[in-house]
Amino acid sequence: MKQPPIIEVHNLTVLYGRKPALWNIDFDLPEKQVIGIMGPNGSGKSTLLKSIMGVVTPTSGFTKVYDQSLNNVRNRVSYVPQRQDIDWDFPASVWEIVAMGRYQKRGLFKKLTTEDQDIITDSLEKVNMLGYAKRQISQLSGGQQQRVFLARAIAQQGDLFLMDEPFAGVDIATEEMIISLLKDMKDAGKTLVIVHHDLHTAQSYFDHLVLLNTRLIASGPTEEVFTDQILTDTYGGKLTTISKISQELENKEFPIRHK
Amino acid sequence: MEFWGHITTFFSAENYTLFVVGIGSGVLCFASGVVGTFTYLRKRALIGDVISHSVLPGVAIAFMLTGVKNPVYFLIGAVISGLLAIWIVDYVQAKSKLKPDAILALTLSVFFGLGIVLLTKIQHSGNDAQSGLDIFLFGKAASMSITDVQLFSIIAVINIACILFFLRGFNLVSFDENYARGIGFNVNFLKSFLALLTVLTVAIGVQAVGVVLMAALLITPAAGARFLTNSITRMLMYAGLFGFLSGVIGVFISYSGTGMPTGPWIVVVLSLFTIAAIMLGKQRGVLARLKLRKGNHIKINNENVLKDIYKLADDGQKTIETSILLQQEKYAASELKAILNRLEKQDYLDQVRGFIILSDRGRIAAREVIRKHRLWEIYLSKYFQMQEDHVHDDAEGIEHVITPEIEKLLIKLLERPEIDPHQSEIPYE
Numbered sequence: 001m002k003q004p005p006i007i008e009v010h011n012l013t014v015l016y017g018r019k020p021a022l023w024n025i026d027f028d029l030p031e032k033q034v035i036g037i038m039g040p041n042g043s044g045k046s047t048l049l050k051s052i053m054g055v056v057t058p059t060s061g062f063t064k065v066y067d068q069s070l071n072n073v074r075n076r077v078s079y080v081p082q083r084q085d086i087d088w089d090f091p092a093s094v095w096e097i098v099a100m101g102r103y104q105k106r107g108l109f110k111k112l113t114t115e116d117q118d119i120i121t122d123s124l125e126k127v128n129m130l131g132y133a134k135r136q137i138s139q140l141s142g143g144q145q146q147r148v149f150l151a152r153a154i155a156q157q158g159d160l161f162l163m164d165e166p167f168a169g170v171d172i173a174t175e176e177m178i179i180s181l182l183k184d185m186k187d188a189g190k191t192l193v194i195v196h197h198d199l200h201t202a203q204s205y206f207d208h209l210v211l212l213n214t215r216l217i218a219s220g221p222t223e224e225v226f227t228d229q230i231l232t233d234t235y236g237g238k239l240t241t242i243s244k245i246s247q248e249l250e251n252k253e254f255p256i257r258h259k
Numbered sequence: 260m261e262f263w264g265h266i267t268t269f270f271s272a273e274n275y276t277l278f279v280v281g282i283g284s285g286v287l288c289f290a291s292g293v294v295g296t297f298t299y300l301r302k303r304a305l306i307g308d309v310i311s312h313s314v315l316p317g318v319a320i321a322f323m324l325t326g327v328k329n330p331v332y333f334l335i336g337a338v339i340s341g342l343l344a345i346w347i348v349d350y351v352q353a354k355s356k357l358k359p360d361a362i363l364a365l366t367l368s369v370f371f372g373l374g375i376v377l378l379t380k381i382q383h384s385g386n387d388a389q390s391g392l393d394i395f396l397f398g399k400a401a402s403m404s405i406t407d408v409q410l411f412s413i414i415a416v417i418n419i420a421c422i423l424f425f426l427r428g429f430n431l432v433s434f435d436e437n438y439a440r441g442i443g444f445n446v447n448f449l450k451s452f453l454a455l456l457t458v459l460t461v462a463i464g465v466q467a468v469g470v471v472l473m474a475a476l477l478i479t480p481a482a483g484a485r486f487l488t489n490s491i492t493r494m495l496m497y498a499g500l501f502g503f504l505s506g507v508i509g510v511f512i513s514y515s516g517t518g519m520p521t522g523p524w525i526v527v528v529l530s531l532f533t534i535a536a537i538m539l540g541k542q543r544g545v546l547a548r549l550k551l552r553k554g555n556h557i558k559i560n561n562e563n564v565l566k567d568i569y570k571l572a573d574d575g576q577k578t579i580e581t582s583i584l585l586q587q588e589k590y591a592a593s594e595l596k597a598i599l600n601r602l603e604k605q606d607y608l609d610q611v612r613g614f615i616i617l618s619d620r621g622r623i624a625a626r627e628v629i630r631k632h633r634l635w636e637i638y639l640s641k642y643f644q645m646q647e648d649h650v651h652d653d654a655e656g657i658e659h660v661i662t663p664e665i666e667k668l669l670i671k672l673l674e675r676p677e678i679d680p681h682q683s684e685i686p687y688e
Contacts, residue, residue: 053441071443079441090300090434091491100431104442108428136489156442 006031006160006191007052011061014047019250020214021047025061027210027219034186035193036206036222040235043213045195046082049162052193053079065160075104078158080149082165088137088145095133097148098123101155123155126181143174150178160191167196179205199235202226214246276405277514283408284467285506288476288525290415292502293422294460295477296484296495297453300433304478305360306348309367311461311473313344315374318395318465322381328392330407330466334414337462338455344370345454371470398469398522399513411463418456419499429453430491467506468522475526476502483533486540497536505529559659560598562628563589565607568617569625574686575617582613626686632658633679634669640680641673647680 005028012025022044029035037045050056052063054070066073078101101123102116112120124130127147132140140148146166153161167175182192182205196202202209202222209225211217211234218225218234248254298307317340321332344366351362378392403411422429428449431439440446457477465473484497509525538545564584569575571583581599585592599615602608607621617625635657636650645653661669678684 050437053437054443055437055440074443077441079438081435081437081441085437086435087302091485091489091494092430092434093489097434100435100438103427103431103444108425108444138489152438 005029006066007193008064008067009048009052009061010063012048012051012058012063013060014044014051014056015059017250018253018255019246022051022058022212023215025212025216027216029191029193029210029219030208031191032186032189033191033207034182034205035191035208035210036202037193037195037210037212038197038199038202038234039212039217041197043234045197045212046164048210048212049079049164049193049195053077053162075156076159078153078156078161080153080161080163080166082168083142083145083149084165084168088140090137092137093133094124094129094135094137094140094148095120097137098151098155101152104156119155119157120151123151126154127151128177141171143170146170146174146178150181159189161185161193163192163194165195165197167198167201199231277510279405280403280408281507281510283403283412284510284521284525285503286412286415287464287467288480288502288506288509288529289499290418290460290502291464291473291476292480292484292498292500293419293495294457295502296481296491296498297422297429297433298457298477299481299485300491304474305363306345307457307461307477308474309344309348309363309370310341310458311465311470311477312367312374313370314338314341314458314462314465315395315470316340316370316377317343319374319377319381319392322392323377330410333466334462337465338458340370341458341461342455345458374470394469395465396469396471397520398465398467398472398525399520403466407466411466414459414463418460421452421456422495425449425452426492467509468525469520472522472526475529479526479529479533480505483536486536486543489542501529501532501536505532555659557601560590560594561602561607562624562659564595564598564602565617565621565625566628566632568608568615569622569629572615572617575622575625578614578616580613581610581615584615623688626688628658630686631661631666633683633685634666634673634676635661636679636681637673637676638669650680 007029009025009027012022013020014022025044025048037048039045047056051058052065052070063070065077070077098120099112099116102112102119106112106116121130121133124133127150129144129147129151132144132148137145137148150163150166153163166178170178182194185192194206196205203226206222208220209222210219211225211230213234218230295307298304314337317336317338318333319336320340321336322328325332348362348366351357351366352359355362357365378395381392428439428444431444432446432449432453436446439449461473461477464476468476480498480501481494483501484494487497488494505525505528508528509521512524512528513519513521536544539547541547567584567587567589568579572579581595584590584595590598599608599610602621603610606618607624608615608617632654635654636647639645639650639653640647675687676685
């Protein structure tokens, strides 16, 4: 029995200047699974996540979440941006960062309630960071920073989690902790979409894979798409043609579509 | 005693105008500190500089169009040309391959140059009202009228109120813009509103310090405040306070020496506050870090000397002559004497007529250092394939760094070893 798609990406194209970061992407994602988005550096993984979250505006095409525009279902979606994009010397404590997870519910102005406090405490406990609640964030290790970001997403209490490289630059203990947490969340009926770069762990971590290299290479259950052929297509040198075309578009200022 | 005369005049508020202007300038600078905290946190210090220089042509054009020195017209002109500058920076950045620093430098120079050209033209125009427009270069708060001050203060207070009202939004946008978009905050509105508040603050601030120094008024308070706290609300408070005090003191100094420009004095006072904050900050301050380093130095010397005595005195059992320690030539006589006296004071050892004996406390401390040293040697040789004759030097440094927590980890990891790579016993408690 086929489940309804939780995310639908339709004909999505995103240009940075004239250079395509994503090019005519089409796929559906199933519910209640751990889904990996993989591809080489610069293949558009983060851009894909940002497009789904409405952080970047697509040049053409659209994405739907729960068969609706994101704006209607934002409260069901938790987002974990890339840790490296952030200035961790910002004057804030661990608690204050996780409290941001409640801002979606409370908006710009409403005060956080004791219920919110409980949720924040709970989320910190889930990632083993409660003892660090008062710590200034610049004093955290990479793994701890990632846990804090995860706690913030958990505090949002969504059903769908979109995570950008949660395993990049974290220690083994954190990676194992995150993985077991993801399994628990999946068992609790959550859907997890994770941008990932490490091929070695892909098979054991993910139920479903999306393989990208500016264009979509494959999307499907891991056992079906994790084949030598598809991996070579994604990571191997054969696709240099596509990056050469992108370079031409950029350098000579061609439009990708004639209007 | 002209100076004291001024102080009494100032604080007794006999001179009502000066009092109002002083407080008003303080409020302007308070707003700059508060708004500038976000400029600083968003790493847009240079944008602050661009905005402040680019209000100049707006002011000049406002005067040319109206022919009167009306602060409201100046304000409108300043805000329009400041916003235009921001828009140009953003537009060029999106559409060209120029690097951000080049765009900022270009925009700043073009606007400022244009402003100077217009000011010069006005000065040669023979309009009687033109005299005094040059206050926009270096500021002269002391020459503001009471109505000006009231107007500016009201705007400053509104700015501060807006910052506090939207604190959550501004904070999140400054820390993690993508996340703010992800949870559906109207990031474009928040950013534009913050930009507008910044331009408004600059437009009134230049009246006090002038366009050349305005960026300092935005950024310096925040830079100093950052050294004092890790909390954004406290940072806003400190930055505001630094601004306020500098604004008031600057006006007062400017008033005491007749004809002295206000801006430079405000910035000088502000710099003093900031330097003090950089020196005295509890965790990040220079003094705190010097103290920390000095503490480390003392700890290292203490532990090394205790260790030496322990070894020379057959595991700390015997009494040894101080001269034997000196013969090792690790320390100069005077330094060694100081270390020994300090250790004696802290009950680690006793000194009697040229002899030393460790106390129980001293023996325990020495064993602890030796234990950490040897554990580290084992760790290095076991996990990093280091030769036995290479691990000692490394351990000499690290033995002082290992905390009880790390020591426990090491003991667990190495399964409580009995001997080190040199076949020496590990002294457990």
